[in-house]
Amino acid sequence: MHLDLPQLIKSLGYFGVWAIVFAESGLLIGFFLPGDSLLFTAGFVASQNLLNIWVLIIGAFVCAVLGDNVGYVTGHKFGRRLFKKEDSWLFHKKHLVKTQNFYHQHGKKTVVLARFLPIVRTFAPIVAGIGAMHYRTFMSYNLIGSFLWTFGITLLGFFLGKSLPPEQVDKYLLPIIGLIIVISLVPSIIHLVQENRAKEVEIFFRFCVEI
Numbered sequence: 316m317h318l319d320l321p322q323l324i325k326s327l328g329y330f331g332v333w334a335i336v337f338a339e340s341g342l343l344i345g346f347f348l349p350g351d352s353l354l355f356t357a358g359f360v361a362s363q364n365l366l367n368i369w370v371l372i373i374g375a376f377v378c379a380v381l382g383d384n385v386g387y388v389t390g391h392k393f394g395r396r397l398f399k400k401e402d403s404w405l406f407h408k409k410h411l412v413k414t415q416n417f418y419h420q421h422g423k424k425t426v427v428l429a430r431f432l433p434i435v436r437t438f439a440p441i442v443a444g445i446g447a448m449h450y451r452t453f454m455s456y457n458l459i460g461s462f463l464w465t466f467g468i469t470l471l472g473f474f475l476g477k478s479l480p481p482e483q484v485d486k487y488l489l490p491i492i493g494l495i496i497v498i499s500l501v502p503s504i505i506h507l508v509q510e511n512r513a514k515e516v517e518i519f520f521r522f523c524v525e526i
């Protein structure tokens with residue numbers, strides 16, 4: 316089934332775009348939503364004078380910040396209860412301790428960079444809450460990440476749309492959206508490949524030691 320993203324944005328309007336940004340930023344069910352391509356295409360649509368670019372961006376920024384806050388509160392309120400659970404075959408408290416230590420050391424850049432990674436941006440604020448990242452620190456970097464993401468990607472679509480002749484907009488829009496989706500997935504794919512290689516090396520060395 317073909318998804319006509321520009322037409323969907325025109326139909327949903329500001330509130331539809333803002334709702335998707337909010338859901339993808341802090342609700343578990345929003346991890347599959349098209350954040351990067353949505354913002355870029357919305358900016359592109361705004362370049363055709365169908366939406367006001369500043370109303371669009373400011374609303375998206377506010378919803379991104381609020382969404383991350385909902386995710387953080389969810390993780391902090393419900394995830395922290397896991398520390399009271401006993402270890403089982405499925406759950407080990409040491410993993411939560413590792414998460415907490417990781418966010419104490421790398422939480423700032425994680426909150427910012429996660430904004431540009433599909434799926435990760437949905438779970439990062441939740442994990443920050445579980446890891447007990449200091450809220451004031453989380454909020455500061457949440458604002459930075461949300462600003463860079465919403466303003467950067469939406470304005471990129473807007474100015475690119477303005478630079479193209481009107482008769483060529485439909486010709487280039489879909490290929491550009493496809494390219495953005497691929498680029499946004501590359502860091503996650505590289506991370507998975509590196510992680511698998513690290514596991515293979517660890518298994519190899521264990522095998523050598525056992526021999």
